[in-house]
Amino acid sequence: MKTLVILSGVAFSVSLPAFAAIDYGRDIQPILAEHCFHCHGNDDGTRKGKLRLDTREAALKGGESDGAAIVPDKPDASAMMARVMSKDSDEVMPPPKEKKPVKPAA
Numbered sequence: 001m002k003t004l005v006i007l008s009g010v011a012f013s014v015s016l017p018a019f020a021a022i023d024y025g026r027d028i029q030p031i032l033a034e035h036c037f038h039c040h041g042n043d044d045g046t047r048k049g050k051l052r053l054d055t056r057e058a059a060l061k062g063g064e065s066d067g068a069a070i071v072p073d074k075p076d077a078s079a080m081m082a083r084v085m086s087k088d089s090d091e092v093m094p095p096p097k098e099k100k101p102v103k104p105a106a
Contacts, residue, residue: 024056035100036093053080 032040032053039046040053040063051063059080062068066079075081083093084102094100 029054031102035102038098039094 036053039048040051041047042052042054049063049065051069052058053069056070059070060068060072062079066083069078069080071077080093083091086092089096092101094102
C-alpha cells in the first residue's frame, strides 16, 4: 500500500516524522502524472470537472464537485482519497475505463 500511503500522507502535508523523507516532486507528482494528469493536468482542453492536480494550489482548491481534492493533514476529508479508495465504479478515480487504477506498491 506504499502508493496509497504516500498519497494519503505526504500529498496532504501531514507533518508526521514517518513521512519526513517523502518529497512531493519525487514521490507524489509521478503517481499523479501516471494516473491523473491526462484528465486533471494543465491542458484546459482535456481537463475534466475543472479539477487540476498538477499544482498543489489547484488541488487544494478542487474542481466542480467534491470540494478540495487535497485537504492538508486530513486525508479522510480529501476528495481525491475518497475517489481513489471508492468501490463504486461511477465514483472511483481514475475511472475503470481508463485502465490506470492506483494500486498498492509491491
